[in-house]
C-alpha cells in the first residue's frame with residue numbers, strides 16, 4: 001500500500017491543470033452500452049475508478065483502448081448482462097450499468113454497489129424509477145435482478161427527504177432514452193455531471209429536454225449511435241486545488257477550472273477571505289497573508305455547496321480565527337476526516353450532521369489515515385499547511401478520484417512524496 005509523505009508549510013506557486021471529471025466520465029462509460037457503435041471519450045481522467053469501470057465493461061464484453069486520456073470503446077455484441085460484486089463493490093457509479101443494460105438488452109443482474117464509506121447509501125430511487133418504466137425488479141442475495149423487455153415512458157417523481165439523486169437520475173434517464181414513448185423525470189438532479197451525461201446521450205441521438213433543471217423530458221428513440229465526446233473538467237478537483245493554493249498562502253493559476261460549476265464554493269471561499277480572480281476557463285488564486293475568517297457552510301444538491309468539497313473546506317476552517325459550523329445535509333455521517341484532522345491539531349467537534357470547527361493558528365504534521373476519497377484530499381491539504389511531517393496512509397482512496405495529485409502539487413513546489421508502506 002502507498003502513502004503520501006508531506007513536509008508542510010510551503011506556499012504553492014505556479015500553474016496546474018484540472019483533469020476530466022470522474023463523476024461525468026463513469027456514467028458516460030456506462031451509457032456507451034446503449035449503442036452497438038464505437039464511442040470515443042476524450043479528456044478521460046486516468047483514475048482507479050476509470051480502470052474499475054473499464055473492467056466492468058470488459059467483463060460485459062466491451063473492447064476498449066485507453067491511452068493519453070482518450071478511451072475508444074467497441075461495445076458490439078455483449079457477452080453477458082451481469083455485473084458481479086467483485087467489480088461493482090469498488091465504486092458507486094458502477095451501478096449505472098443497470099439502466100443501459102435493461103434498456104438495450106431487456107435484462108440485467110447487477111450487484112448492489114459500493115463506493116465511499118460515507119454513511120447509508122440506498123438505491124431505492126434507482127429501482128423505483130426503473131420499476132416505473134416497467135421493469136420487474138427483485139433484490140436477491142446482494143444482486144438486483146431486473147427484467148424489462150420493452151420499457152415504457154411514464155411520469156416519475158424521483159426524490160426523497162434529502163432532495164434529488166445524481167446517479168439515480170442518470171440511471172433512469174439512460175433507461176428512458178430507449179423506452180417507448182415519453183418519460184418525465186421530476187426532481188431530477190441538476191449537477192453539471194448529469195448535464196454532461198445528458199449532452200452525451202443527446203449527441204448519441206437521444207431526445208432529452210430540460211437537462212440542468214429538475215424537470216427532464218425524454219422522448220424514447222429506437223436506437224442510439226456512436227459518438228466522440230469530451231467530458232467536462234472536474235469541479236471537485238478544481239475546488240481542491242484552489243483550496244490547496246489558498247491554505248498554503250500560495251499563488252496558483254488553476255487551469256480548466258469552470259467557475260460556473262462551482263459558484264457556491266467560490267462564494268464561500270471569498271467569504272472566508274480567499275483572494276482569487278475568475279477567468280473564462282481558469283481561477284487565479286492570489287497570494288494573501290490575511291487570516292481566514294470563520295464561515296458556516298451547508299451542503300446541498302447543486303447548485304448548493306457540494307458534499308464532495310465539505311471535508312476539504314473543513315481543513316480551511318481549521319485555520320481560521322473563529323468558530324464555523326459545517327452542516328452535512330446530503331450524507332449526515334460524512335465526517336470520518338474529523339478524527340484525523342484533530343490528530344493534526346484541528347479542533348472539530350461533531351454533533352450529528354453538524355461539525356463545529358474552532359479555528360487554530362497552526363496545524364501540526366502527524367501520521368493520519370485516509371478513510372474515503374474526499375477525506376483523503378482534506379488530509380493532504382492539512383499536510384500542506386501543517387508544520388512538520390504528515391504521513392497520509394491508505395491513499396488508494398485518493399487514487400480513486402484524483403489523477404496523480406502528488407505530482408500536480410509537486411510541480412507547484414510542494415514537498416510531497418508517494419512511498420510504499
Ligand SMILES: CC(=O)N[C@H]1[C@@H](OP(=O)(O)OP(=O)(O)OC[C@H]2O[C@@H](n3ccc(=O)[nH]c3=O)[C@H](O)[C@@H]2O)O[C@H](CO)[C@@H](O)[C@@H]1O
Pocket residue numbers: 023026092093120121122123124125126127160162164165166167168189193307308330331
Ligand atoms: C459517482 C458519483 O457521481 N458520485 C457522486 C454522487 O453519488 P450518488 O449519486 O450515489 O449520490 P446521490 O445524489 O444519489 O445521493 C444523494 C442523497 O440521496 C440519497 N439516496 C440516493 C439514491 C437513492 O436511491 N436513495 C437515496 O436515499 C443518498 O443516501 C444521499 O443522501 O452524488 C453524490 C452527491 O452529490 C456525491 O457525493 C458523489 O460523489
Ligand SMILES: C=C(OP(=O)(O)O)C(=O)O
Pocket residue numbers: 023091092093114115116117118308373374401
Ligand atoms: C463519494 C464519491 O464517490 P462515489 O460516489 O463513487 O463513492 C466522491 O467522488 O466523492
